[in-house]
Amino acid sequence: MINKILLATDFSPNADAALTLAIELAQKGPRALDIVHAYRIGVIVLPPPLELLGLPPSGPALDHLEAALESRAQQARAAGLRVRARALVGDPKEAIGDYAREIGADLIVVGALGLGLLDRVLVGSVASKVIRHAPCPVLVVPRSG
Numbered sequence: 001m002i003n004k005i006l007l008a009t010d011f012s013p014n015a016d017a018a019l020t021l022a023i024e025l026a027q028k029g030p031r032a033l034d035i036v037h038a039y040r041i042g043v044i045v046l047p048p049p050l051e052l053l054g055l056p057p058s059g060p061a062l063d064h065l066e067a068a069l070e071s072r073a074q075q076a077r078a079a080g081l082r083v084r085a086r087a088l089v090g091d092p093k094e095a096i097g098d099y100a101r102e103i104g105a106d107l108i109v110v111g112a113l114g115l116g117l118l119d120r121v122l123v124g125s126v127a128s129k130v131i132r133h134a135p136c137p138v139l140v141v142p143r144s145g
Contacts, residue, residue, distance in 0.1 A: 006034045006105040008096045008130065011068050014111030018141040019072055022109040023079045033076050034103055037069055038088040038095035093129035101135045108138045 007022040009015040019035070026033045065087055073085040088095040100108055110127045131138045 002029050002106045004030060004032070004034070004103055004105045004107075006036065006096070006100050006103065006108045007072075008092070008108060008110045008126075009035060009037050009069075009072060010092075010111070010126065011037065012111055014141065014143050016072075016111070018109050018111040018139075019075065021139070021141050023076050023081065025107070025109070026076070026081050027079060031080065032082040033084075034099075034105070035069060035072050035076065035083060035085040036088050036096060036099055037065065037086075038090060038092035038099075039065075040091060041089060092126050093133045096130050097133040097135060105136050107136060108134050109141065110138060111141050112143045 002025065005022055005026050007015075007019055009019060022033055069085040069087060073083045076083045086099070088099055090098075096108065099105075108130060110130055112127055127138070127140050131140070
């Protein structure tokens with residue numbers, strides 16, 4: 001039984017496809033969804049094509065991050081779900097895994113790849129790292145298109 005679903009988003013189209021699926025799953029079960037975006041200090045990824053490097057989120061960047069999270073939370077609320085949305089500071093694989101443990105998540109849902117080709121070659125996909133560090137099953141939603 002899936003009682004707690006956690007969606008990790010990087011605001012990419014793939015992550016938005018994962019959001020749609022997470023909403024559908026939550027509607028059939030717990031009627032609740034946690035949505036998180038994890039970022040490292042110094043690398044803040046905002047909805048494409050915006051990306052800020054070398055700055056902790058503050059002012060307009062923090063406002064944009066919070067608005068992007070709230071937009072996805074509103075989509076889930078409109079589907080009748082209870083939603084918690086949070087920005088997490090730290091390495092995404094660790095921050096997402098730690099948060100999943102904290103809330104007792106039964107399932108983590110992520111989009112397949114939100115990184116560019118160079119990032120995937122240098123650091124690997126965030127989704128694959130989340131899988132290796134997750135305390136529960138991870139559902140990876142394939143790339144759209």
